[in-house]
Amino acid sequence: MSNLEVEGSNPSPDTFSPKGVPMKLDLHLHSEFSWDSKVKIKEYVNQAQNLGFSAISITDHNSIESHSALDSLQDKTDVILLPGQEVSTSDGHLLVYGFVDLAPQGLSMKETINSIKGDPICIAAHPFDPFRGGSFSKVFQSGIDGIELLNASSWFHFPNYLASRAYSKQSTVEIGLGNSDSHNLMEFGSAYSVSESQLTLNMENLKEILTRSLPAGSRIGWRRKISRFAKRKLS
Numbered sequence: 001m002s003n004l005e006v007e008g009s010n011p012s013p014d015t016f017s018p019k020g021v022p023m024k025l026d027l028h029l030h031s032e033f034s035w036d037s038k039v040k041i042k043e044y045v046n047q048a049q050n051l052g053f054s055a056i057s058i059t060d061h062n063s064i065e066s067h068s069a070l071d072s073l074q075d076k077t078d079v080i081l082l083p084g085q086e087v088s089t090s091d092g093h094l095l096v097y098g099f100v101d102l103a104p105q106g107l108s109m110k111e112t113i114n115s116i117k118g119d120p121i122c123i124a125a126h127p128f129d130p131f132r133g134g135s136f137s138k139v140f141q142s143g144i145d146g147i148e149l150l151n152a153s154s155w156f157h158f159p160n161y162l163a164s165r166a167y168s169k170q171s172t173v174e175i176g177l178g179n180s181d182s183h184n185l186m187e188f189g190s191a192y193s194v195s196e197s198q199l200t201l202n203m204e205n206l207k208e209i210l211t212r213s214l215p216a217g218s219r220i221g222w223r224r225k226i227s228r229f230a231k232r233k234l235s
């Protein structure tokens with residue numbers, strides 16, 4: 001945790017991995033298959049390629065419609081496209097990677113995780129954000145693999161601050177991610193995770209890679225969010 005980059009800092013993630021180019025991952029993106037986004041998956045893939053990202057995951061709200069699009073785009077890009085979804089549970093939003101079926105909605109986070117077969121990776125999204133259903137420290141007892149420490153779309157600083165503080169005081173989960181939670185292409189990559197792992201990036205190795213990752217980037221902030229929202233409305 002000593003190298004943890006927190007929002008508002010000016011991280012230079014390339015400096016802490018002397019072994020080679022670190023992986024950059026933004027694993028919380030919303031596409032046209034979410035009710036609150038219009039971004040096409042291909043646009044995210046192109047942007048990820050242009051910005052040097054190693055992997056992305058489209059995590060639409062209670063939807064896996066992105067998965068077939070990702071399958072068809074994977075041959076055309078070096079960016080690893082990981083199947084994801086953001087599940088609404090009674091304890092807040094849960095990011096699920098590597099589960100190809102649609103997870104049930106409305107259960108507790110623990111019940112949701114228990115209902116998912118195979119070995120998907122489950123990350124509590126913005127768990128300390130009371131405005132987005134966060135259930136605070138309760139998530140650490142729900143069987144999750146990790147939490148978001150830096151969610152760039154949090155309107156306020158304190159949910160990320162509380163997440164980092166609680167994460168550093170517990171030893172149950174070992175993954176702390178940075179994600180943009182982008183709903184618009186300009187927000188892509190504003191926060192992300194950087195891993196110095198040398199493993200091949202695929203679903204099989206993802207848990208190990210994320211265990212060796214740190215959040216980087218910064219929160220988008222409500223001023224930029226409002227101005228982008230206004231521009232989108234006017235366009």
Ligand SMILES: [Zn+2]
Binds near residue numbers: 086093125126132
């Ligand atoms: Zn969410």
Ligand SMILES: [Zn+2]
Binds near residue numbers: 028086181
């Ligand atoms: Zn989200």
